[in-house]
Amino acid sequence: MTNDETKKNRIARRRSRSSSFRHSVIRISNLIRHSNFEFRHYPPLLALLTIALSSCSKPSHVTIASKAFTESVILGEVASQLIDAKGVDVSHRRELGGTRLVWDALVNGQIDAYPEYTGTLTNEIFANQKIETPDQLQAALAARGVIMTAPLGFDDSYALGMKEDAAKRLGITTLTDLAAHPQLRLGFSNEFLDRGDGWPALRKAYGMTHASVTGLTHDLAYRALDGASIDVTDLYSTDPEIDYYRLRVLDDDRHHFPSYQAVFLYRADLNDRAPKAVQALRDLEGKIDQKRMIAMNAAAKIEKSPESAVAAGFLNKTLGIEGRSMVAGFWQRLGLRTLEHLELVSVSLLAAILVAIPLGVVAAQYTKAGQVIIGVIAAIYTIPSLALLVFMLPVLGIGWRPAVAALFLYSLLPIVRNTHAGLLGIPLAVRESAATLGLPALARLMRVEIPLATPSILAGIQTSAVLNVGTATLGALIGAGGYGQPIVTGIRLDNTRLILEGAIPAAIMALAVQGAFDLFGRLFVPRGLRIQKPQ
Amino acid sequence: MFDLLDASKSFGGREVLSGFNLHVEPETTTVLIGPSGCGKSTVLRLMTGLLRPDTGQVMFRNEPLTTANLLQARRSMGYVIQEGGLFAHLTAGRNVTLMARYLGQQPDKIQKRLGELVELVRLHGELLARYPTELSGGQRQRVSLIRALMLDPDVLLLDEPLGALDPMVRFDLQTDLKQIFQTLKKTVVLVTHDIVEAAYFGNEIVLMRDGRIVQKGTMKDLVERPSEEFVGRFLAAQRVGVGNSNDPSRASGRANQ
Numbered sequence: 001m002t003n004d005e006t007k008k009n010r011i012a013r014r015r016s017r018s019s020s021f022r023h024s025v026i027r028i029s030n031l032i033r034h035s036n037f038e039f040r041h042y043p044p045l046l047a048l049l050t051i052a053l054s055s056c057s058k059p060s061h062v063t064i065a066s067k068a069f070t071e072s073v074i075l076g077e078v079a080s081q082l083i084d085a086k087g088v089d090v091s092h093r094r095e096l097g098g099t100r101l102v103w104d105a106l107v108n109g110q111i112d113a114y115p116e117y118t119g120t121l122t123n124e125i126f127a128n129q130k131i132e133t134p135d136q137l138q139a140a141l142a143a144r145g146v147i148m149t150a151p152l153g154f155d156d157s158y159a160l161g162m163k164e165d166a167a168k169r170l171g172i173t174t175l176t177d178l179a180a181h182p183q184l185r186l187g188f189s190n191e192f193l194d195r196g197d198g199w200p201a202l203r204k205a206y207g208m209t210h211a212s213v214t215g216l217t218h219d220l221a222y223r224a225l226d227g228a229s230i231d232v233t234d235l236y237s238t239d240p241e242i243d244y245y246r247l248r249v250l251d252d253d254r255h256h257f258p259s260y261q262a263v264f265l266y267r268a269d270l271n272d273r274a275p276k277a278v279q280a281l282r283d284l285e286g287k288i289d290q291k292r293m294i295a296m297n298a299a300a301k302i303e304k305s306p307e308s309a310v311a312a313g314f315l316n317k318t319l320g321i322e323g324r325s326m327v328a329g330f331w332q333r334l335g336l337r338t339l340e341h342l343e344l345v346s347v348s349l350l351a352a353i354l355v356a357i358p359l360g361v362v363a364a365q366y367t368k369a370g371q372v373i374i375g376v377i378a379a380i381y382t383i384p385s386l387a388l389l390v391f392m393l394p395v396l397g398i399g400w401r402p403a404v405a406a407l408f409l410y411s412l413l414p415i416v417r418n419t420h421a422g423l424l425g426i427p428l429a430v431r432e433s434a435a436t437l438g439l440p441a442l443a444r445l446m447r448v449e450i451p452l453a454t455p456s457i458l459a460g461i462q463t464s465a466v467l468n469v470g471t472a473t474l475g476a477l478i479g480a481g482g483y484g485q486p487i488v489t490g491i492r493l494d495n496t497r498l499i500l501e502g503a504i505p506a507a508i509m510a511l512a513v514q515g516a517f518d519l520f521g522r523l524f525v526p527r528g529l530r531i532q533k534p535q
Numbered sequence: 536m537f538d539l540l541d542a543s544k545s546f547g548g549r550e551v552l553s554g555f556n557l558h559v560e561p562e563t564t565t566v567l568i569g570p571s572g573c574g575k576s577t578v579l580r581l582m583t584g585l586l587r588p589d590t591g592q593v594m595f596r597n598e599p600l601t602t603a604n605l606l607q608a609r610r611s612m613g614y615v616i617q618e619g620g621l622f623a624h625l626t627a628g629r630n631v632t633l634m635a636r637y638l639g640q641q642p643d644k645i646q647k648r649l650g651e652l653v654e655l656v657r658l659h660g661e662l663l664a665r666y667p668t669e670l671s672g673g674q675r676q677r678v679s680l681i682r683a684l685m686l687d688p689d690v691l692l693l694d695e696p697l698g699a700l701d702p703m704v705r706f707d708l709q710t711d712l713k714q715i716f717q718t719l720k721k722t723v724v725l726v727t728h729d730i731v732e733a734a735y736f737g738n739e740i741v742l743m744r745d746g747r748i749v750q751k752g753t754m755k756d757l758v759e760r761p762s763e764e765f766v767g768r769f770l771a772a773q774r775v776g777v778g779n780s781n782d783p784s785r786a787s788g789r790a791n792q
Contacts, residue, residue, distance in 0.1 A: 433620030436583045436692075437634045437682075438609035447633065451624040526624040528666030 061089045062270070062277045065102050065111040068095040068477075068492060070300050070307065071156065071238060071293065075115035077311035078288075079264060082280040085321050090277065094307075095488050096398060096479045099124055101390075107144050110397050112270050113281060117156055119260035121148075141265070149264040150285040154293045157260040158192070159237040160202075161247040163225060174253040175206050178232065185212040187221050187230030197258070198234070205256040238290065240298030262288070287318055304495060333486075334505060341482035341509065344472040348404045349465050352411030357457065359412070360419025361445065374416060381413040385474050393478065403472070403480035410471055411464035418460025422453030455525050462517035469510040473502060483509070536561045536690060536722040537582050542591035543746075544577055551577050552746040555591070561689070564716055564723040566737035568730060570769070574746040575726045579694050582724065583614055610634070613683025617695040619675040621667040627678045628663030635685055652681045655718070657711055673704035680715075691716075693725045697732065709735060730773045742766060 062083055066076030073094050080092040093111060096102050103125055105111045122131045126140050141148050160175060162184075172178055192198040193215045202208070216224060221233040222241045235242065237249055237260075264281045271278050292314065299310045315321045359377070363370030383391070388409065392402030426449055434448040450457070476484025483506040490498030522530075537559040544552045551574045559565050567575040580586040581593050584605045593600045595608050621630050628649070629636075635645045653660050658677045667675055676696055683691060696712070697705045713736060716723050727733055733740050734754040742749045742757060749769075750762040758775070761767045 427618075427620075429616055429618055429620045430622060432585055433614070433616065434622070435585060436609055436612065436614035438606050438686075439634065439637060440606055443637055447637065448622055448624075452622065454624070526666075528623045528625065528668060 060274060061091070062113070062274050063091055063093060063111045065093040065096045065105060065114040065479075067099065067102055067114070068097060068488065070492060071297055072115050073307045073489075074296050074300055074310055074314075075152075075262065075264075075288075077308045078284065078314060079113065079115070079281060081308070081311055081315055082283065082319070082321065083274075083277045085315070086276040086280050088274050088277050088280075093399075093479045094485075095476070095492065097477060101393060101398065101478070104393070105398050106146060106265060106267060108397060109267065109269075110399070112274075112277070113264055113266035115152075115262060116148075116265045117260040117262055118151070119157060119258045123258060142268070145268045146265050147268050147271075149266075149281050151261040151263055152284055152288045153262075153286045154238060154288055154290045155259055155261050156236055156238045156293070157252075158198070158257045159235055159252065160232055160250045161225075161235045161242060162232045162250065163228075164246045164248045166231060167248040167250075172250065173248070174251040175202075175256070176253050178250055179206040179208045182209045182211065184210060184231040185214075185229075186210050186232045187214050187216050187224050188234045189218045189221060190215045192234040202256055205254055238293045238297055240294055240301045243294055243298050244302050262293075283319065288314075292318070301493060304493065330501075334501075337481065337483050337485060337502070338505065338509070340480070341469070341472055341506070344400070344403055344407060344475055344480060344482055345465065345468045345509075345513075348407035348472075349411055349461070349468055351404075351408045352415055352464060353461060355408075356412045356415035356460075357419050357450075360416045360457070361423065361450075363416065363420045364423035370420060374413075374420065377412045377416055380409050385410070385471050386477065389474060389478050399479045400481075402478055403475035407468050407472055407475075411468055414463040414467070415457070415460040418456045418463075419453060422456025422460075423449055425456065426452050451526065452529070455521065455529050458517065458521050458525065462514065462521075465513045465517065466510050469506060469513055473506055476502075536596065537724070538592075538594035538597070539578065539581060539588075540592045540594065542581060542588040542593060544574075544581065544586060544589055550746060552581075552588075555747065557741065557748070559722060559724060560739075561722050562720050563738045564725065564736050565739045565741060566733040567724065567726045567741050567743060568728065568733045569743035569749070571728065573743040575728075575741075575743050576694055577746075578743075579692050579724060579726050583612060583692060584609065610638075610686055611688045612690045612692055613680075613686075613688045615676070615679050615683050615691070615693045615696045617698040619667070619679040621675055621679060621682075623667055626664055626666055627670060627674075630667065631663070631678060631682045631685055633682075638686075648685060648687075649681070652684055655684075655715060656681050671704070672700050673708060676700065676708060677711075680712075684719075688721070690722045690724070693723070695726055695728070698727070712736070730770060730775050734775075742769065744769075 064076050064080045064083070066072040076092050076094060080090050083090040096105065096111070096114075099116075099120055102111070102114050103116075106114060118134075118137065121137060121141070126137070129136075129140055131137050131140055138148060160178065162172065162178075167173070170177075170181060172181065178184065188199055193213070199213070214230065216230075218235075221230065221235075222245050224230045225233055225247070226245055232250075235247070235249070241247070242249060264284065266278060266281055296310050296314055299305045299313070300307050359373050363373045380388075385406065388406045389402060392405050396402040396405055430452070431444070431449065434444045439447065472480075472482050473484035473487055475482050476488045483502040485502065486498045487502035487506075490496065490500075490502065537557070539555050539557040542552055542555045543550065551572075555574070555578065557578065567578055569575050577586065581588055582595070584593075584600050587593075595611075598604065600608060621627070622633070625633065631649065631652075632645050635648070649663070650660075653663070656677045658674065658681065662670060662674055662678070667678070670678065680696070697708055700708065709732060716736065723736070725733075725736055737754070739751065740754055740757060741751045744765055750757055750766050752760075757766055758770060761770075
């Protein structure tokens, strides 16, 4: 195999998920890259028909996840590439979501490992357990079937920082020093200003008496520091801006802030299933210090290098391992995401059509039941998309299934409503004509009423499909992939190019779906229903 | 063929028919006539089973119409309404043959029957390829008539079949319809509000008012022996019998001019 092919296969392996559809997606994407294969020769619908919902994952496969911020994604990449280098089949579910979601996914076995912070564990996940020592923490984790590595070597806690030159001039290195300079102007993020363990507690702990304290957004704070309109701000101790703006992080000499040491959490059963993967995570213990993490964050956030490339560079430098940046080329990424997105949209739409048309028929037949049906479905429709996605998580877990389920629920209303309206819109005289011919009720429905309502039903399906293309981008928030993936990443990195990489294809797909349905309508709606009455 | 026995029907508390009795002889043409809202269409809809009487009974071939025999009974009835009631998604030809195809009749049998009817109803055969919206009002009514006759029913029920047509088209169709009724010897029940049309078609004219029969008989009976003052007023309102009240042929004369 050529190098290029090896790389492709690795990409494929990393991307591969459990269902056979996923594998066909990968096969297709490889075909696209390998040959003169063209998309249009492989109707996506055919691919969709091959969907098998077999979700039992291969026992040797390891799934790493990361939270939806840059540092977590980099750590996830580092772990995935290291595990991959040990020859273990691994995939990385980037930016899976917030702490609660990723933790639940780990405990439920949908993922095998992810990077976490000790402070988050004690203050958030086990907030009600009063954990004070590392042993207590290990025990609490073990009770949930989770093991924690030793600290990776850096601490991502709250800290205060000021410009290096100003700090030098005033001789400030610690928070105690800062307390001795009450003339300095402090500008804090609003969250830090308000949190009980933020500024109010800090002021008390160090007896600070600063008069000028303002609240502003985090991004603005760095610029304000640079423009010398404030002197001190709060930051996370691994923020890349620390380097970029030449800031000095003041030493928390009274240990006021809780410690947020980075660790990896992994499932206890991973030891049996993939001991090499556990070994890889263990290899990272103590290997990533504050400086390295800040540099990696800066490379990703400020220089806008892909996280995977940043991770590969780190592995190469510190462990001497040929970490392979597994970032796919633009067209391959686009192809994969298009298929993922199409899959989300069409599977949910297909299911919605199968359910919504009969519901619409029932609603048109029985007035009372109709009110209930449409009322319930309209109520579902009013649930905000993100909330609906999150409601799905406890039932369906993360990824593809909850996304399809949520999209399915959203697709119901336009189709049910249009089926209902289309059937009720048939003139009484026409319905009675069908009855007086002696056609039984079902034949009337199938041969007369539904065909007459076709334009309306089709318009409902079209509405659902177009809305679905847009709503499916939110699926990326719960790990369902699709065009939402670059959008989520782009928002996180404040990278417009990445946002557009998801938004433009999504818009094009919406237009294409719109056009496809128009064409479909022209081909399949009987001509008699398309001619305007000459009156 | 039909017997309505003491039938009554109310809509939203308003009684449209009360204690209504009517006997329809086979192979006759009965015309139901009366002012708007007199219940004449309701009688026809009771006969098709589109409505069920609140009290009383509707008998078809001496048997009460029930849910069980309704579908079968309807296949012995052809029903034509004012707007034709054609199915917009089907061509005229497929509108006409829908029921025959549903019943699984042989295509050549269907084609043969269609050929006969196109001739009988005087419709250009190529119009069968058009959709209802591509046909004129008169053409639509002819198609609707073919659809009603397709299964060769014993009964034709027509509810203001010519009501929406302009006078010339209407005249042609009246002439053709009468020809068809005479040729086919079917039991015909026709609803109209036009006394001239009633006189032209009907062996028996049933004049209705407020859900009851005012008078039943030939046109001659109505003109010469009105059962009550309303009969004279109804006829006079349509200029029948005015100035020449003893000559009912004037009524049909207008249709024939």
